[in-house]
Amino acid sequence: MLSTIWVITRKEMIDNLRDRRSVFNALLSVLLNPILYVVLFGFLNSAFSEQAEQTLELHVIGAENAPNLIAFLAQQNVEILPAPDNPEQGLLSGELDVVLVIEEGYAEAFTAGEPAPVQVMRDGSNDGSTVLVRRTEQLLEAYGQRTAVLRLLARGVSPTLVRPLQVAAVDVSSQELGAAGTLLDLLPVIMFTAAFLGGFYMVIDMTAGERERESLEPLLLNPIPRWMFVIGKYITALAFTIVATFLATGLFLFLLGVPFIQDLTQLQLNIAPGRVVTAVLIITPVIFMAVALQMLIASYARNVKEAQTYTQILSLAGFMPALFLAVLPIKSAAWMNFVPTIGQVFLVGQVMRGDPLPVADVTISVVVTMLVAVIALAASIRLYNREQIALIG
C-alpha cells in the first residue's frame, strides 16, 4: 500500500518538477511577499525615524520678531531658514513641509506677559510632513513651558503648583518588541499566503489539469483503490507547499536579521529563535488544510480555468483575515480559536510577545484546522470513488 502511494507521489514529483516555469512562478509568487512586506514596512519606518532624528529645516517668517525663540530652536537641532515670499504655494506644491510664522505683535505681547501669537502652517493632506509638524509643535510647547516656569519663579511661585498631576506611562507587556514587533505580526500573513499559493499550480495540474489532458480516465483504469491516487497527489502538493512556506518564512526572518537591511529599515529584530519555531509550528496545520481544500475544489472544477478562479478566491479567503488582523487593533475572543487562520494569528501574537502558551487554545486550533483538512480529503476521495469524476467537464 505505502509502496503504491510512493509510486504515485514519485511520478507526480518528477512530472511537476519538470514543469520548470510553473515551479518558478510558484516560488516567485511566494518569495516576493516577504520582500515586499519588509521593503514596504521597513521604508515607512525608516522614513519616520529619519524625520525624527535629522536636523529639522524650519522655514520661518518674522524671525526678527523673536530672537530668543529662534536661539532656543537653534539649540534644539533646528536649522532656521528664511521662508519664500509665497509660503502657501510652497506648502501646497510639497516643496515645504512646515512654515513657522512669528507675527508682528509677538514681541509686544511676550513682553506684556500675554499669549504671543505664532502660526504653524502646513498642508494637512501631506502625510509626509506629519512628523516634522509634530516636532515643530513639540519644540514650541517646550519653549512655552520653559518660559512659564521662569515667569512663575520670577514671581516667587513654585512651578509645581501648575502641575497638579504627574503622569507616567507604564507598559505591562512582557517584552518590548518595538517596530520590528509590528513587522513580526506579518509572519502569519506571509505563511498563509505561501500555504495558499505555494502548491496552487501543482494541485490544479494534478487534478483539473489531469482531467483536461484526458489522462485521468486511463489512470483510473489501473487496479488501485482510488483513495491512493488522492493521497499520493496530496502528499506531492503538500511537500512542495511546506518547502515553499518554509522558504518564504526563512527569507522573511533573514531579511529582518541582515544588518545591512536593519540599517536601511531602522528595524532591530530581537526575538528568541525558540519563539519563532513555536510560531511556525502553530501555523503549520494551516498548510495541511490549504492544500486539502485546494484539491477538493480543483477536483470538482470542470476545467483548469475554473479551478484557477475558485482556488484564487480560496487563497484570498485564506490570508486576507490575517492581513486585516495584523494591521487593525482587534481583540482576541475565545471563538476565534475555532476559526482556522484567525486563531493562529492571535496565538502567534501571544507567542511573539513572550506570553505563556495557552495549551488549550493551541489544541483547539490544531484540532479544528486538521479536521477541516481531513474532511476535505475525505470529500475528494468520495468524489474519486464515484463515476462523476469521469463525467465532470
Next chain:
Amino acid sequence: MIQVTNLSKAFGSVQAVKDVSFTAPNGRITGLLGPNGAGKSTTMRMITGILDPDSGTAHIDDIHVQKNRVAAQKRLGTLPDKRGLYQRLTSRENIAYYGHLHGLSGAKLDGRVNYLINLLDMNDIADRVTEGFSTGQKVKVAIARSLVHDPPNILLDEPTMGLDVMSTRTMRGIIRQLREEGHTVLFSSHIMQEVASLCDNIVIIADGLVVAQGSPDELRKQTNEADLEDAFVAVIGTEEGLE
C-alpha cells in the same frame, strides 16, 4: 473472457445504452461495430469500471466488475476513448508508471517495457518526452502502457481513430498478434471494412441495442447478403455514422 449481460445506462434523459448483452470469448477478436453515438464507448466504460451501469452486469474472467473493480482491472488492459499521456515524461516513463501501478518493478518491468517498445516499433520515440507527439505516436504509447502487465483481456476503443494508413496497418497487425498469443480482444469501431477484415466475432450495436451478433458467416446468412458490409447496413438500417 468478457461477458456483458443486459447492460443499460442513461445520462439524464438520454438513454445511451438500452440493453446490451454479448460475450467476447478467449483467444478471439470480437468487434463492437456501430455508428457514432450508438453506445459503444459507454458500454466499454462500464466494462472497465469507469461508469456504473443502471442495470445489468459485466464480468471479466468471471469477476464481477462493479463488485470487484480492482481484481477485474488486473486482468484487463484498456485503450480508452480518452488516452492522454503525461507530456513531461518520456514514452518509457509513461509506460513504466503504469507498470509500477500494476506492481511490476526491476528487471521484469524493464524487460516488459523493452518488449513493447520493440513490438510497437517505437525505439525512435522511446526516450523522448511525449509533448508534441503525432496521433500515431501517442496511440502507440497508450497501447504499450495498457499492455504493460500482459493482461489476458484487452479492450480497445476505436484504436485506429486518427491514425494514418501505415499506423492503421501496424495496429491491425498488433491486434492479430495479440490473438495469436491467446489474448481475448474486444475492440470497437465504426469502420465496417476494419471489423470485417479482423474479427472472428461481431457484435452490432445501434441506438443502445445489440441488433445482431455472430461470426461473419452467420451474419451473412442471417441477412442473405453475400457482402459483409452490405450485411452490416442491412442490420443497422442505415449507413449513417459508419465508414
